[in-house]
Amino acid sequence: xxxxxxxxxxxxxxxxxxxxxxxxxxxxxxxxxxxxxxxxxxxxxxxxxxxxxxxxxxxxxxxxxxxxxxxxxxxxxxxxxxxxxxxxxxxxxxxxxxxxxxxxxxxxxxxxxxxxxxxxxxxxxxxxxxxxxxxxxxxxxxxxxxxxxxxxxxxxxxxxxxxxxxxxxxxxxxxxxxxxxxxxxxxxxxxxxxxxxxxxxxxxxxxxxxxxxxxxxxxxxxxxxxxxxxxxxxxxxxxxxxxxxxxxxxxxxxxxxxxxxxxxxxxxxxxxxxxxxxxxxxxxxxxxxxxxxxxxxxxxxxxxxxxxxxxxxxxxxxxxxxxxxxxxxxxxxxxxxxxxxxxxxxxxxxxxxxxxxxxxxxxxxxxxxxxxxxxxxxxxxxxxxxxxxxxxxxxxxxxxxxxxxxxxxxxxxxxxxxxxxxxxxxxxxxxxxxxxxxxxxxxxxxxxxxxxxxxxxxxxxxx
Numbered sequence: 001x002x003x004x005x006x007x008x009x010x011x012x013x014x015x016x017x018x019x020x021x022x023x024x025x026x027x028x029x030x031x032x033x034x035x036x037x038x039x040x041x042x043x044x045x046x047x048x049x050x051x052x053x054x055x056x057x058x059x060x061x062x063x064x065x066x067x068x069x070x071x072x073x074x075x076x077x078x079x080x081x082x083x084x085x086x087x088x089x090x091x092x093x094x095x096x097x098x099x100x101x102x103x104x105x106x107x108x109x110x111x112x113x114x115x116x117x118x119x120x121x122x123x124x125x126x127x128x129x130x131x132x133x134x135x136x137x138x139x140x141x142x143x144x145x146x147x148x149x150x151x152x153x154x155x156x157x158x159x160x161x162x163x164x165x166x167x168x169x170x171x172x173x174x175x176x177x178x179x180x181x182x183x184x185x186x187x188x189x190x191x192x193x194x195x196x197x198x199x200x201x202x203x204x205x206x207x208x209x210x211x212x213x214x215x216x217x218x219x220x221x222x223x224x225x226x227x228x229x230x231x232x233x234x235x236x237x238x239x240x241x242x243x244x245x246x247x248x249x250x251x252x253x254x255x256x257x258x259x260x261x262x263x264x265x266x267x268x269x270x271x272x273x274x275x276x277x278x279x280x281x282x283x284x285x286x287x288x289x290x291x292x293x294x295x296x297x298x299x300x301x302x303x304x305x306x307x308x309x310x311x312x313x314x315x316x317x318x319x320x321x322x323x324x325x326x327x328x329x330x331x332x333x334x335x336x337x338x339x340x341x342x343x344x345x346x347x348x349x350x351x352x353x354x355x356x357x358x359x360x361x362x363x364x365x366x367x368x369x370x371x372x373x374x375x376x377x378x379x380x381x382x383x384x385x386x387x388x389x390x391x392x393x394x395x396x397x398x399x400x401x402x403x404x405x406x407x408x409x410x411x412x413x414x415x416x417x418x419x420x421x422x423x424x425x426x427x428x429x430x431x432x433x434x435x436x437x438x439x440x441x442x443x444x445x446x447x448x449x450x451x452x453x454x455x456x457x458x459x460x461x462x463x
Contacts, residue, residue: 009124010034010052014044014070015059015086020109024057027113028120041065045073053081055124057107057116060087060094068097075101075379082127084119086111100381102345125418145182147329148322149420152314156183159311164190169261169306171246172284174313177362180284181244183311188240193280196239201232204248211253215260217269233266233277240280246306247287247298258302281306316357316364321417321448323353326361330368342372344380351385416448 011033013024021037028035036053038044041064048056056074060067071083085098088109095106105123107116146157163170164187172180181200188198206213212222216231232241243249249257260266264276283306292298316323327349331342357363367388374384385391423430431441 009054009120011036011055011057011120012044012047012053013037013057014041014062014067015039015057016062016064017059020059020086023113024116027116031117033120041067041070045070048074048081054127055082055084055120057084057086057120060085060098061089068094068101071098071101071103076377082123084123096383099345099347100379100383102343102348102379102381104345104347145186146179147326148319149325149417150319150322152319153322156311156313160186161190163187163309163311166309167191167280168308169281169283170309170311171289171303171307172282172311172313173289174284174286174311175315175360176286177360178313178315179361180313181242183313184240184242184282184284187282188242188280191240191280193239197236198240198242199232199236200242200244202244204245206249210250211256212269214253215256215266215268218271220270222270228268231268233260233279234275236279237277238279240282243281243283245285245287246283247285247289247292251297251299254299254302258299258305261302261305316360320353321413323357323364324349324417326364327352327368330365331372334369334372338372340378342375342378342380345382347382348380348385351382351389351391355389355391412444413448416444 011028013021013028013035014037015021015024016039018039021039025035025037036047038047041062044056058067058070067085067087071085074081074083082105083103084105084107085103086107086109087094090108098106105119107119146153146160148154160183170184170187172183174180184200185198188194201214203210209222212229212231214232216229216234219226219228256266260277261281264278265274266277267274289298289303293300293303327344331344335341352364352367359366370388371380371384374388375381419430419433423433427438427441431438434441436444
């Protein structure tokens, strides 16, 4: 625990028991914190209105006003302070009421000073990490729109930069909702064609007039063709044409697209004039195109031609460490759009991180929008998260070894994710925080798929 952070942290302890306040005051001051105590909730609220505190240790059961009422006033007045609730009589209804306000840190009496010190450190550390990531999200205006700190995300950014330097066709493969169009747009925005059009086309919606939509048609080419059209190819001249769901193109059109990729030549429907277009093709699919080729449902030559270079997206469940920065990123966007602030507690972040997200980033984004709609006061509550993503009261429990391994892995990912963000990719700082030997630290990084170098690059790009 770094002494500088302790000296800056101002803590207010509120409890009607003087003995509890004495233990907290002596113990935390010995650790270097700036501690204030108050045995009256009313006086404490006045003090909070006059002075800034980083953290409040708040007893739930007090005669003058209970801690839940005090916490509610703190939240309603938008005081930027972390709260740790204390109680000697744990009660499910009271604990749930606290969680509904976004409070996720609790101390149960009787407690030792070591437990107090640990909880205070954990709460302040969690708060600092969240604020740092929120600030990082605010500074993304001129950085990459690809949000994340995982090795998979950093690799994707490098692939985008590499492919942006060429004019090769690109095939982006991966599950629905993994950001294939965002990747395509970022390749275009980093390329020499960045000032020319980027035109996305969903091949699944082209229908029976797919050829006309893609290459255009001459006036009178067919019924209702009252005027000539340029088609998507002509409209994207000099830029990038993004063919989403390319696996849905009919075979008859696949041969024409192959010819265009080979020569840059095409003809409009109902016209014999040969035309040329200088455009780059980026395609995407969530289908297994190799299997479709074996089944003669997709041309093998087109597959290898459009796959001049390839990117395979990674589903969100494979890199859950990117969920917290994505959540804060989406919240920051919504806060800016709606001119208000939103707050999420650690238990909300944990619930979102633990979810499988079959719809990937798209599903996460839509869920955050919904949660904001359900939070008129800006406080995103665990109960709303549970309802939105279908968390049941009882989850399936596996064997002891399996559940232990799962819990340890979740802890490692969460802990080292926070270490990487707090250290900014600096090895010495990370080793100082963790207290680990360098060899063991690197072994754990490799096991989790994290990289200090990637984190350092991320900070340079976005700060």
